[in-house]
Amino acid sequence: MNPLMDVAGLQARLADNRRTVLLDVRWALGDPHGYRHYLQEHLPGAVFVDLGTELAAPAAPGRGRHPLPPEGEFQESARRWGINDGDFVVAYDDSGSMAAARVWWMLRHAGLAEVYLLDGGLAAWRAAGLPVEAGSVVPEAGNVRLTDGRMPVLDAGAAAGWPDSGLLLDARAGERYRGEVxxxxxxxxxxxxxxxxxxxxxxxxxxxxxxxEALRRRFESLGIRDGVQVAVYCGSGVTAAHEVAALELAGFPAALYPGSFSEWSGNPDLPVATGPEPGGIGGPSTGNTESGKGSVAL
Structure with missing residues (x-):
């Protein structure tokens, strides 16, 4: 399934007055002012989604920085955004879909079939010369019924063993993967x-x-092929959802580790590898893998 909606397609849909729920997920690591940005300008009719409070439960030891919220709370949020059963939903942000992918994945995981990312987000909408509006949109409450379990997920235990039979992708910046920062x-x-x-x-x-085609070549260069099991993590499960969307666009289904590295690294009993090599898979078994206390762990 193509997870993307382009600007022309969305514009045509809105011009035809076809029911479309627009979600503005303005969030970026280090920028707590998403709602302020939304109030200044957003797509006409778009509802603001607060990633920190509506797309995540509070950070907790053993669960990472952005744990998935309880199913009932997420359903309440989706209804507050005006979503009904069977609705067509388009999410966007102003950061290359890095934040919007979180709500895309969560709604898909919860059973909503027609959920898409606006490719290029607010910037692409502006570049097309299309109108924006200011202020807050408060829709009539929806009636959507959500359930968990429609997208593949894994926990820390599954992530630990995943490289033995499949490919585990780290979606963070390279310097964080290598342990430089x-x-x-x-x-x-x-x-x-x-x-x-x-x-x-x-x-x-x-x-x-x-x-x-370019995405497929990118992932094939990492060793992904049809039939290979793929899973993805990042820092807290947010941008990893973006990688799941990119993999889906390339034709490769992938599981998500929601707790991601913030959960993993918070457990001192779990090993952490540093350097450019995966560690344990074609790399040295000692010297680049550390325990939480700094000693070498095999």
Missing amino acids: EPVDPRAGHIPGAISAPTSENVDANGRFLPQ
């Missing part, structure tokens, strides 16, 4: 056996997803 999580490095696959390489300079 770690601005937010307890330890630096990556899950042993994971392959570096930065989410930023899924999009072009304008924040649009690369063409399907």
